[in-house]
Amino acid sequence: LSVILKDPALIRNQQSQLCALLQIDEEVAKLLQLKAQLGGDEGKHQFVLKTAKETLTGKYGEDSKLIYDLKDQGGELLSLRYDLTVPFARYLAMNKITNIKRYHIAKVYRRDNPAMTRGRYREFYQCDFDIAGQYDAMIPDAECLKIVYEILSELDLGDFRIKVNDRRILDGMFAVCGVPDEKFRTICSTVDKLDKMPWEEVRREMVEEKGLSEQAADQIGEYVSMQGGMDLAERLLQDQKLSQSKLACAGLADIKQLFSYLQLFQVTDKVVFDLSLARGLDYYTGIIYEAVLTQAGVAAACGEAQNGAGGEESVSVGSVAGGGRYDGLVGMFDPKGRKVPCVGVSIGIERIFSIMEQKAEASAEKIRTTQVQVMVASAQKNLLEERLKLITELWSAGIKAEVMYKKNPKLLSQLQHCEEAGIPLVAILGEQELKDGVVKLRVVASREEVDVSRAELISEIKRRTAEV
Amino acid sequence: LSVILKDPALIRNQQSQLCALLQIDEEVAKLLQLKAQLGGDEGKHQFVLKTAKETLTGKYGEDSKLIYDLKDQGGELLSLRYDLTVPFARYLAMNKITNIKRYHIAKVYRRDNPAMTRGRYREFYQCDFDIAGQYDAMIPDAECLKIVYEILSELDLGDFRIKVNDRRILDGMFAVCGVPDEKFRTICSTVDKLDKMPWEEVRREMVEEKGLSEQAADQIGEYVSMQGGMDLAERLLQDQKLSQSKLACAGLADIKQLFSYLQLFQVTDKVVFDLSLARGLDYYTGIIYEAVLTQAGVAAACGEAQNGAGGEESVSVGSVAGGGRYDGLVGMFDPKGRKVPCVGVSIGIERIFSIMEQKAEASAEKIRTTQVQVMVASAQKNLLEERLKLITELWSAGIKAEVMYKKNPKLLSQLQHCEEAGIPLVAILGEQELKDGVVKLRVVASREEVDVSRAELISEIKRRTAEV
Structure with missing residues (x-):
């Protein structure tokens, strides 16, 4: 009843497989290959699983008219959302919301080259x-x-x-x-x-492709090699050249303020003010930040190229989170241009999942794909009714239990299923146990078996699963 | 830190607002209206928020090339998924999965007339x-x-x-x-x-629109008025006419078997074998079912038409869950037609949310939209640092705490925010409290205040929030 599949690999797989809406190029290629393998137009089941539309056709009977056909939407230009930030800003503007704090987990789409092993889809x-919302500087940041x-x-x-900089x-x-x-x-x-x-x-691109003077590029080169904390912000506020820019001074003052709050939050050990951090998106207006994993071991596992910047630093395996302040975006969607200052962060959960998976594989530790605590099994034939009665008791007590959907499953196959799925306990019913009013409780890992009275079974299972 | 917005209304709202991908007709109409209100092409912020594509344009700088443009996908017919069942079947077939039990919560799309108040979108x-999977009959069902x-x-x-029937x-x-x-x-x-x-x-439609004979329609009418349990299945197995159909007998035997398991599961008080249940979708091959709420009060709140069938029955407010067995669907996606028997259920969470919202509104009970347990507040000026220090302690202890993002918020506005948001506790810092090494803990509901030593604050907050 409470069997929940939480295997990230499965979720990932389903995420692209279950969504029939998007006909991405690789999928088409795969299907064409499949068609080729099938040898074209022979046999009973000749068909080409070509488009999402055809996937849906002929399944719903008279309800088919309700299928949403994108082509029919008046020929407007449609896009799949690229991130959650722009839709969030649009939502605030169109609903005139000036204060909100929220999280949002959902799908976005990128016309990028996928790299499955590195968690890029x-x-x-x-x-x-x-x-x-309009708040005092740097507190929400x-x-x-x-x-x-x-x-x-x-x-x-x-x-x-966590690298921090300011636009x-x-x-x-x-x-x-x-x-x-x-x-x-x-630039x-x-x-x-x-x-x-x-x-x-980077310098070559600036000078040769983007036509910047060598002198300007070299000056930028000096700045972007700088890393530090509040001290660096203070030093740059005194920098003869940089302090001539009012913009830069405002940014540096905010970085100082930010670090004072980060000290109170006890996170300065991982946060570094890094002038090379730029972040590509146009909409940032102030603080920007990006989190990178720096463990050499993870880098190797991910097969990632080494970080070019900051040679003496530990190896970076790429961004796992990023964000910043975007005070102008909501105003772009408001008919009167009313601004709502925003700051946010995006966690790269796909990338993080991919790293966690690789770590788990490397550790050889088995990942449970089910939350089931106990399998209700039978040692002899004709005990399905007794199994269903017992599982009803367990379910009523809030215990996550499973039963095999067979009238007479073999005990061995029931036990094997527990080992494979990582179910820790088996409640075994046999004729003798029923006569004695007990259940044989088996610990899958140790193969230890004890008889437990029906009256005490639930508390015994709860006690044993609480230990895990 | 742990402020999570769980207001279903908000989620619902965001669900359509945040998703920039779908340009539905009403939205276009709304935007055209908005354009009209803006008076056309005057003023600084003249623009028409017309299509999703334009919504995304000009936000991402050089990354814009990554935006997924549906129009560019080779001119294939694309559809948004209509339900989760067909994509699930496709997933099983294409990945050759023959055994799985899973749940899936995701968005689907219908070209239907929306009825917001009744939870239809x-x-x-x-x-x-x-x-x-291939199992013994009726156990997974x-x-x-x-x-x-x-x-x-x-x-x-x-x-x-829960009405049950069999195709x-x-x-x-x-x-x-x-x-x-x-x-x-x-028919x-x-x-x-x-x-x-x-x-x-229904009879008129059968006879006049679909050309069925009056006699056939009347015979159907007799059967579809029948409701019962296992007894009805047994009676119909003896029915002179119906028992001539092998198909019907197989279905009736399964209904009998199903009810015997439902008895063991202790759910027969709500399950009724109802020959009028048909369900529209083509892909069902065996058992079908549908759950309806029958409370008159909810019916009134939802403004729903009365149920025509079974006049003496309590009033139905429409389906909140439905499903059935679809043994042929996976095979339709498999090149060799290999079948994987399936049975499933779809829970109408939108409809259920809508009913829960209406019940909550009717009961005048305030719904908390935050999980925050305690607001860290200050009674005087210049205590932001002290507030941030204290909230860091609380967050470290796993307490859900919030602080206003102002250097010097008024105590009154901090307390008002707690009342509005339903935050039960306030930890108030003042100069005296800091001197005494205590925090004034205020219970928002009763306005009771007690001084608690810093050392005992966390356990005191945990004790008090565990009570709630």
Whole structure:
């Protein structure tokens, strides 16, 4: 009754398989291959499972007219959502919400090259937390970082760093380094690549592809190599060049303020002010941040390229969370341009799942795919009724129990199923047990068996499963 | 940190608002209206929020190329999934899975007329549980009914009935009543309307619209008025006419078997064998069932039409769960037609949410939209640091705590927020409290205040919130 499949691999698999709506290229290719294998048009079951529409056709009888056909929606341009942030902003604007704190776990879609082993898919879940509202500076921002810190600590993924920067510091830096205004965004995108390529390549892209002067690029190079904490923010506030930018000073003052709150939240051991952090998205207006796992072991397991930036740092295995402040986005959806300041974070749950899976595989520890605590089994034939009676008792007591859907299953196959599924206990009924008013309780791991009276069975199961 | 918004109304609202992918007709109408209100092309913020694609455009910078554009998928016919059953069957077939038990909660789409107050939407969640595999007859089917019984009992929605029938009994009945083979499905659809219209209308549709003879219709009318339990199945197995159909007899024998298991599961008080139950979908092959709430009070609240069938029965407020056996569906997706027998149930969570909301509104009981247990507040100015220190302690201890994102919030506004949000406790810091090493713990409901030492605060909060 309470058998819940929680295997992340299964969920992942179903996530793309169960969703018939999206006809992604690989799937089409796979199906065409399948068709080829079937040898074309011979045999009774000749058919091509080609499109999602055909997948749904002929299944629902007269209700088929209710199927939502995207083609019929008036020929409008439609897109699948790219992230949860823009839809959130649209929701706030259209419902005139000025204060909210919420999390949202849902699917988003990217026209990207998937890399299954590294947890990169075209259709995947995002897990966002955002705080919207006009508040005093850096308090909600600090809470977002605290949340990232807590999540990554509790998931026990290995060591991590949360890099922090501010869009205004980047823009101020670009200005004082002599980057023309119209090149801020594109140079920012190039800086964002520092976590994937070494400085030399980034510099070449700036100069050769984006036409920046060598002098400007080198000045940027000096800044983006800087990492530190509140001390670095204080030092840069005194920096002769950077302090000429009002934008940069506002950003640096906020970084200082942020670190004072992070100290109170006891998370500064993992947070680093890193001027190379740029983040690609246009909508950020202030603080930006990104969490990366730094454990060498995980890096090897994930087969990931080494981090180019900060050579003496531990190896980064890529971003597992990121976010920042986006004070202008809600206003873009409001007819009167009314702004609602927002700060949020997106947790890369797919990537985190993928890392957890690889760790689990490496540890050779068996992952239970069921929450079932006890299997109700029988030692002889013709005991289905007794099994159903007993499982009803257990279910009523809130115990997660399972029974095989066979009239006369073999005891061995019942026990084997428990071993395979990781069900810790078996309640075995036999004719002798029924006569004696007992149940034979078997511990799957130790194969220990004890007779327990029917009256005490529930409390005995609860006691034993509480230990686990 | 642990502030989780669980208000179903909010979730519902977000569900359609946050999903930018679906451009449904009403939304377009709303936006065109909004455009009209804005007076067209004047002012600084002139823009039309017309399509989902435009909603996403210009937000992601260089990443915009990753946005999934449905129009570009090769011109294939695409549909949004209609339910979770067909995609589940496809998943089993394509992954060659022959044994699985799983639940799945996800969105499906219907081109239907939405009725918001009754929990009918075009985009809505379904919640499915299915058991796939070759097992002994009626054991998994009985478990599905047990699950429906448990869910509806635990949600405390008022009295309910689970109607059970079998497609084979219906088909056998149609055969012995003289319905031509090719009219089985369409007559079955008409019988399915008995929960929405009286027998006279159903009969008229059969005879006048679908060309059935009056005699056949009257014979069907006799059968579909029958309701009972195992006794009815036994009686019909002796029925001179119906027992001529092998199909019907197989179905009746299974109904008998099913009821014997349902007795062991102790759920027969709510399950009724009802020959008028037809269910519209084509893919059912055996047992079918549907759960309806029967409480008159809920019916009134939902503004639902009365049930036409079974006049002396209590009033039905429509289906809240349904399902059945579909042994042929997986085989339709398998290249070799290999069958995997399945039985499943779909819980109408939107409808159930809508009923729970209406009940909650009617009871005037306030629904908490947050799980926060304690607000960390300050009585004087300049205590933000102290508040952040204290909340860090509480969060570390696993207590769900919140702090206002203001440097110097007024005590009154902090207390008001607790009353509005239903936060039960306030931990108030003041200069005196800090000097004395205590926190003033205020119970929001009673306005009682006690000084608690910092050392005992966590256990005191845990003690008090455990009571709630």
